[in-house]
Amino acid sequence: MKVDFYRHQLTEKHGQAMAAVVASPFLTTGKIARGVEEQLCGYFDVPHAALVNSWTNGAVAMLLALDIGPGDEVIVPAATFIATANVVELVGATPVFADVDPGTLLMESTHVRERLSARTRAVIPVHLYGQMCDIASLRGMLDTEAENNVSIIEDCAHCFEGSFNNERPGQHSDAAIFSFYATKNITCGEGGAIILRNTTLHEKLLQSRLHGMSAIAVDRFRGGHYNHWDMERLGTKANLPDLLAALLPDQIAEIESRLPERHQLARRYNDAFAGGPLRLVEPRAGCRNAHHLYTIGVPKGQRDEAIAALNAAEIGVTVNYRAVTEMTYYHERYPQASSACPVSVKWGTETLSLPLFPGLQQVEQDHVIRIVEEKIYPLIAT
Ligand SMILES: *Cc1c(COP(=O)(O)O)cnc(C)c1O
Numbered sequence: 001m002k003v004d005f006y007r008h009q010l011t012e013k014h015g016q017a018m019a020a021v022v023a024s025p026f027l028t029t030g031k032i033a034r035g036v037e038e039q040l041c042g043y044f045d046v047p048h049a050a051l052v053n054s055w056t057n058g059a060v061a062m063l064l065a066l067d068i069g070p071g072d073e074v075i076v077p078a079a080t081f082i083a084t085a086n087v088v089e090l091v092g093a094t095p096v097f098a099d100v101d102p103g104t105l106l107m108e109s110t111h112v113r114e115r116l117s118a119r120t121r122a123v124i125p126v127h128l129y130g131q132m133c134d135i136a137s138l139r140g141m142l143d144t145e146a147e148n149n150v151s152i153i154e155d156c157a158h159c160f161e162g163s164f165n166n167e168r169p170g171q172h173s174d175a176a177i178f179s180f181y182a183t184k185n186i187t188c189g190e191g192g193a194i195i196l197r198n199t200t201l202h203e204k205l206l207q208s209r210l211h212g213m214s215a216i217a218v219d220r221f222r223g224g225h226y227n228h229w230d231m232e233r234l235g236t237k238a239n240l241p242d243l244l245a246a247l248l249p250d251q252i253a254e255i256e257s258r259l260p261e262r263h264q265l266a267r268r269y270n271d272a273f274a275g276g277p278l279r280l281v282e283p284r285a286g287c288r289n290a291h292h293l294y295t296i297g298v299p300k301g302q303r304d305e306a307i308a309a310l311n312a313a314e315i316g317v318t319v320n321y322r323a324v325t326e327m328t329y330y331h332e333r334y335p336q337a338s339s340a341c342p343v344s345v346k347w348g349t350e351t352l353s354l355p356l357f358p359g360l361q362q363v364e365q366d367h368v369i370r371i372v373e374e375k376i377y378p379l380i381a382t
Contacts, residue, residue: 005316055179103282128158130290
């Protein structure tokens with residue numbers, strides 16, 4: 001039986017929403033995007049939201065809005081997708097890699113504290129797999145221990161609908177950034193969003209999101225005539241067109257009702273693997289897990305054999321993630337970084353992700369579980 005790693009849930013109605021934009025004169029960022037931003041402000045209870053065309057471009061725009069660049073350091077976990085570190089490199093700043101908790105794989109205040117320096121300007125904690133880091137504690141630690149003002153940018157690519165101590169992302173950070181990439185819990189193919197509370201920073205972000213221009217396209221033609229614009233700061237091109245934004249309103253409205261299915265699927269895997277030889281991610285107390293990914297650890301370095309066995313059984317798998325510090329680019333630039341992040345490096349050699357998405361059928365999941373027990377368990381035992 002073939003089991004996909006992921007299947008999206010976009011349907012006819014999403015296609016119709018997109019077709020309505022095609023039938024209108026205005027294709028790029030306009031009133032549909034504005035509507036989604038308002039929807040996000042309501043969902044997250046924050047005053048500002050800005051849609052972007054990817055997490056990556058949004059994060060670059062955010063770093064530009066914070067005036068972070070050459071000479072500045074930004075602390076990121078080594079256990080994450082490369083984009084978290086890449087955006088720091090892209091603005092000319094220096095990523096400083098911190099390790100993560102061996103149970104939850106989350107970067108906490110204790111890991112960040114060890115990497116603080118006089119040049120630290122920001123921290124990008126990653127809510128890995130859907131569990132949230134403790135941002136309130138991180139804020140408190142930075143306020144007492146950091147020499148300068150250090151911004152917190154939450155990487156929420158895995159955590160739209162998660163919470164910690166009943167608080168969603170965005171409450172204790174300077175900004176929280178989401179991804180609507182093809183496989184994420186909410187998707188428009190490529191896209192993302194930034195939520196934030198500070199009005200001045202939001203205004204700067206609106207500029208850095210669009211070349212640094214002082215007015216977005218709809219405003220340039222406001223009043224039925226052309227209005228001159230200026231450029232006050234350097235920006236990138238990170239706005240999301242209405243064409244793609246049209247896919248989002250229904251998904252945001254339905255995300256809460258989808259979460260129980262993710263929880264149920266994760267619970268079935270957990271129950272099946274309990275007491276077995278796999279390393280499982282520890283649940284973090286107080287977290288409502290968004291369960292973006294279900295990852296397992298195959299100890300004894302037999303991970304790649306396990307992937308081959310799953311592939312042979314036509315089961316889609318991915319690796320999330322080999323440590324960023326182990327990538328050739330980072331290894332060459334920061335050769336000491338891996339030795340400072342042993343937990344991330346080890347997990348990166350052990351981990352693989354199994355199919356988990358709303359719509360995964362029970363027979364499909366049973367097949368995955370059976371193959372894991374029959375093919376992967378013996379690899380670990382020997
Ligand atoms: C997907 C992902 C990103 C990048 O998102 P894009 O929208 O593809 O730029 C960043 N961080 C993490 C943890 C991710 O999983």
